[in-house]
Amino acid sequence: MTFIVVDDDMLAMLPNNMSSKLSWDAVQDEFGSTESIFIAFGYKDKTIFNKSSFSDLWKLTNELESRPEIKKITSLSNLPKIENVDGFLEVHSLQPSEELDDIQINGIKKYVYNNQSIRARSISKDGNYFNIMVQPNDSIAHNVVRDIVVEIGDSLLSKNYEIHYGGTAYITGSVPGMIKNDISKLLGVGLVLMSLILLVNIRDLFAVGMIFSVIIQSLIVMAGLMGWVVYLTGSENFYFTIINSSMPIILLTIANSDGVHVVTKFFKEMRHNGNIKKSIAKSIDTLFVPIFLTSVTTIAAFLTLYFAPINQLMGYGICLSAGILYAFILSLTFLPAAMSLKRWDLNSKAISQNGYLENIISKFGKLVISKPKSILVVGMIIMFIGTAGLSLLKVDVNIANFFKEDTDFRKSIDFIDQEMTGTMDVRIRVEAPIKDPNTLNEMQEMQTLLNSNPKVTTSYSIVDVVKQMHRILIDDNPEFEIVPKDEKKVSNLLMMYSISGDQDDLNTIVDYNYKVGLITALSRVMSTEEIIQFVKKIEDQVYDFKHISNASITGMAIVIRDLIYLVIESSVISIFSSVILICLITSIFFKNFSWGFLSIVPLVTAVLINFGFMGIAGIHLSHVTALLSSVIIGVGVDFSIHYIYQYRRLIKDKVRNGISNKVINEVGYPIVLDAASNMSFGALLFSTFIPVQYVGGLMVFAMFSTAFGTLTLLAASVELLKTSYSK
Amino acid sequence: MIKLFIICSIQFFLLINNLSAQTGYELAKKLDNKDKPQNMTSRISMTLTNAKNKSRKNVMISKTASQSQKQMIWVLEPKSDRGMSFLKIEREDRKTEMRIWLPAFNKIRRINANRRSNSFMGSDLSYEDMMSRSLDDNTYLRLEDDQIGGEECYVLEVIPKKSINTSYSKHITWVSKENFQIVQEASYDKKSKLKKIKNFHYAFVNNYEIISKIHVKDLQKKHKTDIYFDQVKVDAKMDEKIFQEKSLKRLPLH
Numbered sequence: 001m002t003f004i005v006v007d008d009d010m011l012a013m014l015p016n017n018m019s020s021k022l023s024w025d026a027v028q029d030e031f032g033s034t035e036s037i038f039i040a041f042g043y044k045d046k047t048i049f050n051k052s053s054f055s056d057l058w059k060l061t062n063e064l065e066s067r068p069e070i071k072k073i074t075s076l077s078n079l080p081k082i083e084n085v086d087g088f089l090e091v092h093s094l095q096p097s098e099e100l101d102d103i104q105i106n107g108i109k110k111y112v113y114n115n116q117s118i119r120a121r122s123i124s125k126d127g128n129y130f131n132i133m134v135q136p137n138d139s140i141a142h143n144v145v146r147d148i149v150v151e152i153g154d155s156l157l158s159k160n161y162e163i164h165y166g167g168t169a170y171i172t173g174s175v176p177g178m179i180k181n182d183i184s185k186l187l188g189v190g191l192v193l194m195s196l197i198l199l200v201n202i203r204d205l206f207a208v209g210m211i212f213s214v215i216i217q218s219l220i221v222m223a224g225l226m227g228w229v230v231y232l233t234g235s236e237n238f239y240f241t242i243i244n245s246s247m248p249i250i251l252l253t254i255a256n257s258d259g260v261h262v263v264t265k266f267f268k269e270m271r272h273n274g275n276i277k278k279s280i281a282k283s284i285d286t287l288f289v290p291i292f293l294t295s296v297t298t299i300a301a302f303l304t305l306y307f308a309p310i311n312q313l314m315g316y317g318i319c320l321s322a323g324i325l326y327a328f329i330l331s332l333t334f335l336p337a338a339m340s341l342k343r344w345d346l347n348s349k350a351i352s353q354n355g356y357l358e359n360i361i362s363k364f365g366k367l368v369i370s371k372p373k374s375i376l377v378v379g380m381i382i383m384f385i386g387t388a389g390l391s392l393l394k395v396d397v398n399i400a401n402f403f404k405e406d407t408d409f410r411k412s413i414d415f416i417d418q419e420m421t422g423t424m425d426v427r428i429r430v431e432a433p434i435k436d437p438n439t440l441n442e443m444q445e446m447q448t449l450l451n452s453n454p455k456v457t458t459s460y461s462i463v464d465v466v467k468q469m470h471r472i473l474i475d476d477n478p479e480f481e482i483v484p485k486d487e488k489k490v491s492n493l494l495m496m497y498s499i500s501g502d503q504d505d506l507n508t509i510v511d512y513n514y515k516v517g518l519i520t521a522l523s524r525v526m527s528t529e530e531i532i533q534f535v536k537k538i539e540d541q542v543y544d545f546k547h548i549s550n551a552s553i554t555g556m557a558i559v560i561r562d563l564i565y566l567v568i569e570s571s572v573i574s575i576f577s578s579v580i581l582i583c584l585i586t587s588i589f590f591k592n593f594s595w596g597f598l599s600i601v602p603l604v605t606a607v608l609i610n611f612g613f614m615g616i617a618g619i620h621l622s623h624v625t626a627l628l629s630s631v632i633i634g635v636g637v638d639f640s641i642h643y644i645y646q647y648r649r650l651i652k653d654k655v656r657n658g659i660s661n662k663v664i665n666e667v668g669y670p671i672v673l674d675a676a677s678n679m680s681f682g683a684l685l686f687s688t689f690i691p692v693q694y695v696g697g698l699m700v701f702a703m704f705s706t707a708f709g710t711l712t713l714l715a716a717s718v719e720l721l722k723t724s725y726s727k
Numbered sequence: 728m729i730k731l732f733i734i735c736s737i738q739f740f741l742l743i744n745n746l747s748a749q750t751g752y753e754l755a756k757k758l759d760n761k762d763k764p765q766n767m768t769s770r771i772s773m774t775l776t777n778a779k780n781k782s783r784k785n786v787m788i789s790k791t792a793s794q795s796q797k798q799m800i801w802v803l804e805p806k807s808d809r810g811m812s813f814l815k816i817e818r819e820d821r822k823t824e825m826r827i828w829l830p831a832f833n834k835i836r837r838i839n840a841n842r843r844s845n846s847f848m849g850s851d852l853s854y855e856d857m858m859s860r861s862l863d864d865n866t867y868l869r870l871e872d873d874q875i876g877g878e879e880c881y882v883l884e885v886i887p888k889k890s891i892n893t894s895y896s897k898h899i900t901w902v903s904k905e906n907f908q909i910v911q912e913a914s915y916d917k918k919s920k921l922k923k924i925k926n927f928h929y930a931f932v933n934n935y936e937i938i939s940k941i942h943v944k945d946l947q948k949k950h951k952t953d954i955y956f957d958q959v960k961v962d963a964k965m966d967e968k969i970f971q972e973k974s975l976k977r978l979p980l981h
Contacts, residue, residue: 029779066918435807473829473836488831491807495848496827499813499838503849504948512781 001220003227006176007239011559013310013566020562023552027429031508031518032071033138034427034555035169037149038416041161042129049109049127051100056157057130058098063152064134069145072135072508076122080505081111082468084476094118120458121522124419131420133167135508142173166416166423168556174409175402176242179689183245186683186696190249193680194256201357201673202263204350210338211259214330218255219248222323226315238315242624246695247320250631253678253703254298255327257638257670258291260677262335264670270351276344280336288332290645294638295328297585301578301633308570324634357676358669364711365664372716379713383605386612393615395564396528396622402689421457422524426450426538426557431550434462434514435490438547440483443519449541450521453534459521462510469493523557531561571626575607575633582637586644595644598717602709603636609705610698624691625698632702635678639710642667647718660719668711675707751867754883754902759862761907764935764961766792771800771956775850778949785848788979790965797970801978812975817858828975835972851923851943851952855894856914864891870899875911879904895922908936921946932959 014021027034039060042048054076061077064070077095094108112119122131136145150165157163191212198208229238265287269279302324305317344351354362368375403410417423428446432439443463450459467481470493474480484490494514497506510517526534535558542551579600587596607629614621646663655662684696768790776782786804791797802811810830817823825838846853870882880901887893896919901911908929916922923945930939941954 473832473834484831486831488807489829491805492811492829492831495802495808495811496829496836496838498849499827499847503846512777512779513783 001223001227003231004223005230005239006180007236007241012236012239012241013243013312014559014562015309015311015566018562019552020554020558023427023429023554024559026552027427027518027554028138030429030511030516033136033169034425034520035136035142035172036167037134037136037146037165037170037173038167038420038423039132039134039149039153040124040129040164040166040416040420041132041153041157042124044128044162047127048123048130049105051102051105052160053130054095054100054105054108055098056160057132058095060132060153060156063156064132064149067148067152069137069140069148070134071137074121074133074135076108076112076118076130079118079122080502082465082472083111084472117458117460117464121421121460126419129162129164129419131416133421134169136169142169143177144173146170146173164412164415166413166420168423168425171413171423178409179242179245179402179692182687182689183248183684183692186687186692187248187681189683189686190681191252193683194252194677197677197680198260198673201355201676202267202350203355204267204348206342207263207267207339207350210335211256211263213338214259214327214335215252215255217330217334218251218323218327221326222247222251222319225322226319229315229319235315237311238319239312241312243310243312244316245692246624246628246630247316247323249681249684249695249699250634251320251323251327252681253631253674253699254324254634254638255331256677257294257635257674258327258331259335260674261287261291261642261667261670262331263339264673266336266339267351268666270344270346274346276340280340284332284336286649290642291328291331293586293589293645294641295324297582297637297641298634299324300581300585301574301637302630304577304581305570305574305630307577308573309566310570313570313574355669355673357672361668361672361711362665365661365668365715368664368712368715369658369660369719372719375712375716376720379605379709379716383608385616386605386609389612389615390608391615392618393611394528394618394620395567396620401525401620402622402624402691404688404690407688417524421522422455424455424523424525424557424560425555426521426523426534426553427555428519428538428542429552429554430517430519430548431515432517432548433487434510434517435487435494436547437483437485437487437490439517440466440490442545442548443517444483446519446538446541447521449537450519453521453523455526455530455534456521456523459519460509461519462506462517465497465506465509466490466493469497521555526557528560528564531557532564535561567621567626571621571629575629578633579604579607582633586641590644590648594721595648598714599637599640599644601717602640602706602714603633605709605713606632606636606702606705610702613701614694614698619694619698620691622691625694628695628698628702631699632706635675635703636706636709639671639675639706640714642671643710643714644718659722660715664711664715671707671710675703678703751869751883754869754881755862755865755867755885757907758902758909762935763794764933764937765794766790766962766965766967767795767937768958768960768963768965769956770958771954773848773850773955774953776951776953790969790979792965792967792970797967799970799974803978810978812978814970814972814975816970823854823858826972826975828972830976835975850954851945851948851950852941852954853894856923856925856943860885864888872904873901875901875903878910880910906936916947930959933961935961937961 011021011024042053057075058077061073061075064073077093079094081092081094094111096104112122121133123129124131134145134149136142146169153163153165195208195212198211199205202208226238226240229235262283265283266279269282270276273279299321302317302321305313308314346352413423430439430443434440440463443461447459447461447463450456463483466483470484471477471481473493473496484493508518535553538553542553545551583596583600586599587593590596610628610632611621614625619625643663646667647659650659650662679700682696682700684692684699687693687696768788771787771789773785773787774782784804785802788801788803790799796817798815800813802808812828814826815823826835827838828835847857865885865887868884870884873880873882880903883900883902885898885900887895894917896915896917898915899913900909902908903910906929909927911927912925913921914923914925923943926942927938928940929936937956937959939956943952945951
């Protein structure tokens with residue numbers, strides 16, 4: 001487990017051959033990291049243009065620049081100022097020294113307010129806050145840079161200013177750790193609740209302890225495999241990302257299910273014959289096949305994730321499958337062995353008396369069997385309502401939306417988003433002779449399109465530098481703030497810049513040989529629909545380029561758009577392939593297609609209702625909540641297989657009367673107990689993260705829908721078809 | 728007797744220490760006094776290579792006079808900038824005047840070259856690196872002798888005086904014992920971090936040992952510059968009147 005690598009890189013989820021990923025990698029390689037951390041500091045009701053603020057900006061910029069983990073800082077302190085002073089062309093830093101006088105400050109203010117691009121990047125809309133952009137070094141993890149930036153920022157500024165942090169590198173550097181801590185804490189609460197529910201119903205501490213032992217050992221094997229694979233192969237597909245945070249919950253529910261079935265069956269047998277060895281043998285004899293089958297089908301379902309387009313789902317599926325396999329082995333070896341070592345008191349309540357749930361299930365079973373048609377109709381209606389809700393389902397993978405609006409973290413990133421440049425970006429990588437005016441003009445047209453979007457705060461590229469140099473060269477005449485028509489003129493201007501300014505200023509907008517340029521647009525957070533429409537317009541414009549032969553689009557907005565499609569694609573592939581696979585396996589095993597079909601009825605219904613309910617309730621599908629379908633399928637198939645296997649066993653035993661009722665009495669209790677104990681993960685509802693809250697709520701809903709689906713829809717269907725099955 | 732011995736020892740120690748300090752200054756003075764050509768013409772090939780190993784090349788013709796205080800450079804390559812030229816004149820008040828001819832615009836513009844830390848044409852040489860250092864602007868300390876590429880060298884620590892406008896905190900200079908030329912220099916930034924290493928190679932031209940190649944590496948930016956000088960002519964007949972604006976517009980034939 002010590003070899004587990006936690007990865008906060010959202011980009012790692014994208015397949016390596018995806019165009020936006022290829023373009024992203026090319027941009028990072030050529031121009032450095034485009035994921036930034038923003039620091040905003042200032043006063044709520046006072047201008048930032050004063051001596052002490054500029055002095056603090058200077059100190060902050062220098063302190064951050066001195067850190068090797070940081071590649072580039074952009075602030076008013078070091079932004080280049082291009083101007084014509086007494087006939088001299090000057091390119092130098094906007095802030096010449098730490099201490100400024102009023103005249104210098106007014107000069108900076110005038111320059112900034114006359115230059116929209118610099119203004120948008122360096123100060124807030126009201127001029128009360130400075131904005132500092134921190135570009136991390138490519139090789140440094142975002143959480144490391146985040147910690148450094150916050151430490152330096154807080155130590156220099158917290159006494160005198162209001163400080164806000166934001167930007168994609170800040171969010172991705174903060175969120176995985178925060179989610180990990182949050183889930184760990186709430187998982188602990190969930191586990192305590194789960195043990196209480198099991199204890200109240202099973203009424204034996206040793207038995208509950210054994211179930212937990214199976215769960216913990218399986219979790220260790222799953223996590224250990226993840227670490228070992230990374231250690232031995234270095235595969236990034238086995239890194240622990242935000243997606244993997246649902247793995248422990250899924251394995252917990254499945255391992256819990258195996259343990260609960262074995263323990264409750266054992267107690268039932270003990271109640272009948274009072275002999276430990278016989279009870280264990282009977283329990284294993286009865287449960288070996290269904291537990292084997294549930295494990296095989298669930299493993300098969302998770303292994304289908306191997307084909308999902310999101311890279312980490314491959315490691316997810318394999319490691320989870322290993323955990324499920326180990327839980328199966330432990331349930332049928334370790335668990336009976338441990339139980340055989342204990343001297344059980346036959347007079348204890350756990351053995352001598354039915355549990356509370358057991359009695360309720362018995363009554364419930366009679367109700368279902370007495371009115372199968374009505375139950376089926378009600379179930380179908382609910383399913384249709386759920387299916388109708390599917391059309392309302394929306395996808396949102398923007399991590400900024402993971403936080404409640406009233407949290408400090410969300411307020412801080414919202415401030416950066418609303419008052420500063422915004423936290424989302426679009427990058428267009430242009431491969432063409434950059435000094436060619438035709439190239440520059442098409443880049444300019446693209447910037448015009450980008451700027452026409454009201455959410456875009458600023459855009460910049462080499463075109464801005466060329467235009468500004470042109471204007472300054474021609475006596476600071478605004479009419480010449482245009483791209484020159486002659487390539488030699490452009491070349492002369494850029495050569496002049498390299499003589500009078502710092503070539504490093506251009507490193508983030510043009511490559512070393514002027515063959516690749518980068519257009520950057522910064523924008524406020526957009527909704528999924530807005531992103532899709534915006535990207536479509538950009539793609540159309542790129543398609544219309546006549547002189548730029550090769551252009552590709554990337555940036556966080558594009559990544560989010562692609563991730564949306566990937567989440568949908570992964571969910572669809574995972575759901576369809578696992579359902580088909582489960583149906584095939586059970587059909588082959590039961591040698592009857594209709595049994596195979598019936599085994600998927602509860603889980604298909606639960607998936608439809610679950611996603612439909614999400615649509616109706618306005619819960620967004622994200623890369624975190626999408627994996628709930630795996631829980632439903634994993635647990636749902638367990639329930640239906642236990643039910644069908646028991647039904648077929650009783651048929652083989654020539655039981656004819658009240659067969660469905662007997663099945664519900666036999667398997668209904670462990671199913672409901674399993675579902676009820678898994679509902680403890682409703683504790684996740686108290687998370688500070690919105691998707692984790694949803695996972696908590698949906699876990700309760702999924703457990704209810706799968707258990708209820710098995711004991712109503714499946715039971716009613718089997719009851720209605722019993723004549724054909726009894727032959 | 729013991730007292731006398733102690734006094735003599737202290738005096739000897741102070742004398743040695745003083746001699747050592749003098750030696751540093753003397754070395755610097757000796758360097759400063761070396762014969763230099765009055766004027767020079769050369770063809771310069773400058774190759775810049777960035778951290779990703781991407782290169783670009785400039786070829787120029789350079790003419791200097793008054794021991795490099797006046798300089799003109801005409802660009803031959805890249806083709807798109809052929810004909811661009813610069814005129815640099817270091818005035819006695821240490822201010823530098825620089826003019827640039829932009830053939831595509833048919834305009835001459837003045838550039839502020841007094842920002843000494845600015846890079847020259849995107850290279851790893853700053854304007855400060857290219858200017859002649861005045862002997863009294865620095866303090867000198869002789870360090871332990873060393874070898875560079877098998878060549879025995881004196882080593883000088885050169886620390887700019889506080890009154891000097893510089894982007895460096897110090898330089899360590901290796902001076903060949905054989906020909907008394909600087910073979911290597913390491914320059915440290917204001918935070919005392921090693922910033923650049925420069926290596927110099929020489930060739931004889933008309934009894935002068937003239938730099939034939941400079942290799943500069945900026946360790947912080949991971950950027951390097953290789954400058955080759957060929958077709959070098961020294962103390963040739965040169966009219967100093969050419970160091971004026973109107974000369975910028977004409978590419979010299981040689």
